[in-house]
Amino acid sequence: MASDNTKDKSKSPWNDPYADPYISIENITKKFGDFTAVDNVSLKIYKNELFCLLGGSGCGKSTLLRMLAGFENPTSGRILLDGQDMAGIYPYDRPVNMMFQSYALFPHMTIEKNVAFGLHQDGMHKGEIRKRVADMLELVKLEDFAKRKPHQLSGGQRQRVALARSLIKQPKLLLLDEPLGALDKKLRENTQFELMNLQEELGITFVVVTHDQEEAMTLSSRIGIMDSGKIVQVGTPNEIYEYPGTRYVADFIGSINLFDGNVVEDEADHVRIQSEDTDATLYIDHGVAVTEGSRVGVAVRPEKMKLTRNRPDQADNVAEGIIDEVAYMGNLSVYRVRLKSGKIVKATLPNLDRDTEQFDWDEQVYVSWKPKSGLVLLS
Amino acid sequence: MRAGYLPLGKRLTSVLEPFANSVVGRFVVSIFGALGITGRTGVISIPFFWLGIFFLIPFAFVLKISLSESILAIPPYSDLIEWGEEGLISLHLNFGNFLFLLEDDLYWFSYVNSAKIALISTFFCLLIGYPMAYGIARASPANRNILLMLIILPFWTSFLLRVYAWIGLLKNNGLFNNILMGLGIIDEPIVMMQTDFAVYLGIIYSYLPFMILPLYANLEKLDGTLLEAASDLGCKPIKAFFVVTLPLSIPGIVAGSMLVFIPAVGEFVIPALLGGPDTLMIGRVLWDEFFNNRDWPLASAVAIAMLLFLVVPIMFFQYFQNKQSEAS
């Protein structure tokens, strides 16, 4: 996929064919009996990245994470970390630490002991451990809770303990399994930014597993979307959102209006599609190399849709319908519009001013969008 | 519910009145009264009354009779309280039984020996039971059920008969000696029956399931991600066992040890069948005082002393059970 909108191409190692990947996952497959949890996955992750593995439950993202940590051995393929093959290296010998979804804090140890655990295993000098633990607790703002036990802390505090414990050994790679899953919405948003700041500050490479697309969009440098054990698409949040490669990705990230139709005109700089859902043809300003007449989908994000009472002055990308449902969300309004064909499309309009015009139930409207707003999906 | 309970309560109170002088009795009566306030009392009061009357109050009688004198009569003890003429009450307390326990080495030795035997047996139960419980907890679910069933199964068969089985194995012409002699390892049978060794064996054998089951229940609940976290932070499996699994299984160890230790102290059947005449255990001494010597007051004093001896571990067990049930 073309990435002409990536802000600074030269700074992104994934666009540099000569850059060395920090973690190199090569043709990894993991089978549990007959079930293939991870299916021939290859992935390159670069130093200082915050890489998100995103997917629904059972897509194989957690299994992939556990193979990076060393809890599962791949059925085939290999994992290289900083050039070193990880095969046969036990979890306790890997320069990789993990923050568990359940946090897995040792209930019989104080916060201090929990955080110090990893350093104790390395046989570090007691004084040094105390100093490092104190620094780390200060970093996660828990210095007052050092002597408490995990069950005496709130969910957000426990999350920070788990983070501190996994960071203290300064691993080459930090794995985070649904790091914010157990927190409520408000706390989650704050913690997201804290996590990003920490990552920048410490310069540790993060791999995060999550099912929450919003979390993935906010946190990551790049996202890898997984489905049924395979990586379906890898890209920056912007690429994934604006240029989803498949219907699955388009549908999984954000919401989407999808029109099915046949290609009637396919040139280098545009494509025209006839859809049963709209009277007007669909015109997109990029070419797709397919034979005319082939069946494709056209995806348009709801916020790229315009609503007007009068027919807009354009021949393509317009459809007539009536307002079926209105949801006022405060910052924006969501409209469901029933087109003449019966298809329902969704349009979101920002409420820029207090008196931004609102549409009413059963009002007749026109839905329209620009040629560069649509995206042709071949699969 | 409440209406049905009150007359019952009254009737019981009248039965209880004669013993209301004793602290335990007054305590129970006051609790019955206090309980009449809420509506769910019906549910609480039935088991409460039953256990109060048939478990708690009987101890008051043991205490009472331990303070009386042994006489040749039916029942063979003197009355503590005599109702004199014109309502005069005279109280005859006799601490002689307790003094006798202190004076005679036999009793003191029996208590110490019982504690020693129970303690060592508990230790061996833990030593054998812990790896077994660990193994069962780590087995696949299908195997786990079978392994667990095999632990419980002996418990369903007669305890007495299982102890009896050891006689056949340990006798001079028993199975073990026959095998050892048949193999030419020994020429003379080793005397195993009627020794302390046989008593240890019998107690460990009989109480092993009581150690394994609470340990299993604890180890099975252990969160596997804690071990993964330990491993992730650089801790090798054997060390992870000692710093994570073992400390977290302490409640199971305590519960199992108490379930073995406390009844083992007062064990009667095993020393009676497998032990020799010099295997002194306090349960057996109590039995002999009661059935052979018919000295009920002394037997009661032995029981009270045993109870005092066991109060600390019983309270400890209680405390742990409560803490566990609150945590879950």
Next chain:
Amino acid sequence: MFNKRFNFILTMMAFGYAFLYIPIVSLIVFSFNKSKLVTVWGGFSTKWYGELFRNEQIIEAALLSLRIAVVSACFAVAFGMLAGFVLARMKRFRGRMLFSGMTTAPLVMPEVITGLSLLLFFIALQDLVGWPGGRGITTITIAHITFSMAYVAVVVQSRLSDMDPSLEEAAMDLGARPVTVFFAVTLPIVAPALVSGWLLAFTLSIDDLVIASFVSGPGSSTLPMVIFSKVKLGVSPDVNALATIIIAIVATGVVLAMVAMKKQESRHKRDIQIAAVAN
């Protein structure tokens, strides 16, 4: 390294199970021994079984024990269920400490103490109210109810603690009164615990020697009392035969229960598969 640890565990388990089962197996094997010397093999014979069934004292004691066990198990389940319910569901009432103490203490209380205290209590009660009218089947049954209800209470309590309390709240929310909630929701869910509790109480009762010896009167010897007086004099092959019969009954019951459980499990699994396919 993983393997070494695993081997240690396997060895310990093999040893432990052997330790638990060697005496039982030897009991069974020697019950078919022709020789009266229990441990010297004199050829296969079932004559001790015949002798056992001709022993009227044992048969009579066994019937008495059965009667006591059935009655006391039923009462123990009823009272123990209430006690377990109180422990699991009523967290705050005056005397809760005493209550939970009285339900857990019988689990560990040495039998000699329980037996002695009950006997002294029964004698005093006889003096005061003229009941229970001599010692025998009634007093043994009461004693057995008392200590086995504690076991039932623990079983029921743990089952109830596993149960989601919002089930009961949901029933109440839908208009069921507490009594209905108990019979319509709680009871069916604790039913398996009640079955195992009943079996446990039955076993404890039929197995008890010490407490029964204290509280029984002349002419009411239970099976363990008869066996005890017999084996005190040494091994006797008809006791082996009796043990074998008991073990056979128990083992058959356990195997049947496991088969039933397996069947139910596989049916459950099949139902899930059908449901999954249907979706």
